[in-house]
Amino acid sequence: MTPALLEIADLRVTYRSASGEVPALRGIDLTIEAGQKVGIAGESGCGKSTLALSLLRLLPRGARATGRICFEGEDILTMGWGRLRAVRWSEASIVFQGAMHSLNPVRQVGSQVLEPILLHEEVEQAEARARVSRLFEDVGLAASTAHAYPHQLSGGQRQRVMIAMALACSPRLVVADEPTSALDVMVQAQILRLVDRLVTGQGIGLVLISHDLSVLTSTCDRVAVMYAGRIVEEGPAAEVFAAPRHPYTAALVAAYPRIGDETARGKPGGLAGDPPDPQRLPAGCSFRPLCPVAVAECERLDPPLWPAGAGRQAACIHLRPSDVR
Amino acid sequence: MSAAQLAELRHTFALDKPVVVQFGDYLLRLAHGDLGVSFQYRTPVLRLILEHLGATVYLVGTATLLAAALGLWLGARTAWRRGGAADRANTAIALTLWSVPTFWLGLILIVVFAVGVGPIPGLFPTGGISAPGVTGIFPVVADRLAHLVLPCLTLVAVLYAQYLLIMRSSLLDEMGEDYLTTARAKGLRDTEVLRRHAVPNALLPTVTLVFLQLGTVVSGAVLVEAVFSWPGLGSLFYQALTVPDLPLLQGLFLFFSASVIVMNLLAELLCPLLDPRVRTG
Numbered sequence: 111m112t113p114a115l116l117e118i119a120d121l122r123v124t125y126r127s128a129s130g131e132v133p134a135l136r137g138i139d140l141t142i143e144a145g146q147k148v149g150i151a152g153e154s155g156c157g158k159s160t161l162a163l164s165l166l167r168l169l170p171r172g173a174r175a176t177g178r179i180c181f182e183g184e185d186i187l188t189m190g191w192g193r194l195r196a197v198r199w200s201e202a203s204i205v206f207q208g209a210m211h212s213l214n215p216v217r218q219v220g221s222q223v224l225e226p227i228l229l230h231e232e233v234e235q236a237e238a239r240a241r242v243s244r245l246f247e248d249v250g251l252a253a254s255t256a257h258a259y260p261h262q263l264s265g266g267q268r269q270r271v272m273i274a275m276a277l278a279c280s281p282r283l284v285v286a287d288e289p290t291s292a293l294d295v296m297v298q299a300q301i302l303r304l305v306d307r308l309v310t311g312q313g314i315g316l317v318l319i320s321h322d323l324s325v326l327t328s329t330c331d332r333v334a335v336m337y338a339g340r341i342v343e344e345g346p347a348a349e350v351f352a353a354p355r356h357p358y359t360a361a362l363v364a365a366y367p368r369i370g371d372e373t374a375r376g377k378p379g380g381l382a383g384d385p386p387d388p389q390r391l392p393a394g395c396s397f398r399p400l401c402p403v404a405v406a407e408c409e410r411l412d413p414p415l416w417p418a419g420a421g422r423q424a425a426c427i428h429l430r431p432s433d434v435r
Numbered sequence: 436m437s438a439a440q441l442a443e444l445r446h447t448f449a450l451d452k453p454v455v456v457q458f459g460d461y462l463l464r465l466a467h468g469d470l471g472v473s474f475q476y477r478t479p480v481l482r483l484i485l486e487h488l489g490a491t492v493y494l495v496g497t498a499t500l501l502a503a504a505l506g507l508w509l510g511a512r513t514a515w516r517r518g519g520a521a522d523r524a525n526t527a528i529a530l531t532l533w534s535v536p537t538f539w540l541g542l543i544l545i546v547v548f549a550v551g552v553g554p555i556p557g558l559f560p561t562g563g564i565s566a567p568g569v570t571g572i573f574p575v576v577a578d579r580l581a582h583l584v585l586p587c588l589t590l591v592a593v594l595y596a597q598y599l600l601i602m603r604s605s606l607l608d609e610m611g612e613d614y615l616t617t618a619r620a621k622g623l624r625d626t627e628v629l630r631r632h633a634v635p636n637a638l639l640p641t642v643t644l645v646f647l648q649l650g651t652v653v654s655g656a657v658l659v660e661a662v663f664s665w666p667g668l669g670s671l672f673y674q675a676l677t678v679p680d681l682p683l684l685q686g687l688f689l690f691f692s693a694s695v696i697v698m699n700l701l702a703e704l705l706c707p708l709l710d711p712r713v714r715t716g
């Protein structure tokens with residue numbers, strides 16, 4: 111049996127900060143098969159970017175990661191630096207949150223796309239340049255854009271450059287961390303269609319992090335919903351948001367505005383309360399203080415992911431299998 | 436000196452006119468590029484300045500280049516490994532040397548390396564720019580360099596801290612930037628991330644500040660030149676002060692101010708070459 115493209119097991123990440131330890135990820139389990147598109151949803155601060163960064167061991171120095179992140183059978187967290195550098199970008203690449211600052215401001219964008227090609231592959235300059243031109247065309251940019259500096263491009267154009275860059279070395283996995291936040295709605299849709307088309311066309315695995323549930327539903331095969339550093343629900347994209355099993359997913363769906371839904375007008379749904387502070391999580395289930403269906407036992411039990419229908423899992427006490435107590 | 440001679444001297448230098456008239460005359464002649472005549476040397480001030488300019492540029496230019504290279508390199512290294520033992524040691528040494536009085540450091544170096552202390556023989560000349568009676572290309576070059584070592588070392592020691600601190604802080608500003616995470620994600624080595632991405636960005640504020648500061652270096656070399664009897668503008672200034680040779684002093688002040696302004700202008704012109712964001716499309 112060939113190993114999965116990406117297999118994350120019990121991933122825990124703790125930041126050290128002035129105010130003490132911040133447990134940003136508290137045991138993530140997630141498997142992605144080759145060519146699969148997996149969406150990650152969850153409110154601000156739940157650890158989505160931390161997850162994306164840890165996939166290529168890019169966390170800042172003060173962070174500690176434990177667990178396993180197996181990329182095609184090799185553990186990213188324990189591999190040697192040389193191997194890690196070889197895996198970075200040529201096997202897995204990242205489109206970062208905030209394209210505004212992800213490009214070097216004093217270098218032409220073309221040379222920034224060229225850089226990983228020359229770094230990872232034995233190709234002639236001319237051939238690599240031709241590839242950059244093709245990549246620019248693929249993402250809908252004129253080849254002449256390669257000579258522009260980031261500040262001369264619009265936000266959407268910059269994000270297209272980032273996507274061209276992410277695909278430069280034909281990776282097996284692309285991680286896109288909110289690739290469209292800070293763009294207007296029309297451009298958002300274009301960019302997402304572009305990512306979807308390129309990734310699907312080349313059979314690349316995709317981890318798409320987004321606040322936009324409809325985007326996740328339309329783009330991804332599966333979605334995972336995160337809350338306070340854990341995955342609380344996971345399953346086929348279309349089903350999870352249509353029929354949530356975890357009360358947090360339900361709240362997330364309720365908070366998401368639906369256009370044309372007259373009944374939802376003027377009364378935004380969502381949670382009565384702030385996002386949880388990772389340094390002061392309650393005992394038991396971390397969602398309990400905000401949960402409408404909490405029971406007394408939630409104070410003691412922090413539920414793991416339990417089966418919740420065909421190909422679905424959720425971490426809620428109400429889904430506890432009868433043989434567990 | 437008799438009273439008649441004194442009166443005649445006063446008349447030659449137009450010191451018998453009212454101060455306001457003297458100043459008006461000075462400005463008028465200045466507009467024609469005439470800085471007046473030195474009391475002490477009885478030669479035009481402009482000629483004196485031009486004669487001594489070469490020696491100063493030679494010393495200060497060499498010292499600035501070395502100090503900038505050393506400071507920028509150390510600054511980049513310390514910022515990259517910030518908080519480490521090397522960072523703290525480097526910053527502490529640089530700051531200490533920076534705060535040491537120039538003339539004192541120069542004198543210590545003369546005592547140790549020119550006069551010689553205990554087992555250390557006098558390695559370098561105590562002062563001046565060259566020894567008399569040296570001929571042949573190689574001996575002349577060697578003699579020039581030997582004279583340059585100590586004053587240059589003094590200046591470098593005092594100057595490089597500023598470059599180090601400027602580079603260090605500009606690089607620390609860049610450190611948290613997202614494009615560096617992109618660079619790391621691409622699989623670049625740490626040193627390549629530093630050299631290809633962080634430093635070119637940190638260089639922008641650094642170069643501007645280096646140039647702004649360059650204008651003051653010329654006048655800052657006064658003490659070093661005085662200590663090492665270096666025949667440059669600094670020594671000229673020092674001599675003029677002891678007389679006091681007012682026209683010469685005034686000319687030198689004017690020259691020092693002009694050099695600051697010119698360097699500012701250069702910094703302004705250089706910026707667009709380094710930073711595409713400043714270039715107008």
Ligand SMILES: Nc1ncnc2c1ncn2[C@@H]1O[C@H](COP(=O)(O)OP(=O)(O)OP(=O)(O)O)[C@@H](O)[C@H]1O
Nearest residue numbers: 125127132134153154155156157158159160170388
């Ligand atoms: N460098 C850091 N040092 C300390 N704490 C951090 C650091 N980076 C992130 N955190 C904390 O870790 C938690 C997760 O942050 P993360 O950036 O992964 O959230 P996110 O889900 O990506 O949020 P958003 O949707 O706003 O991008 C937050 O509570 C944050 O405060």
Ligand SMILES: [Mg+2]
Nearest residue numbers: 158159160207
């Ligand atoms: Mg984020």
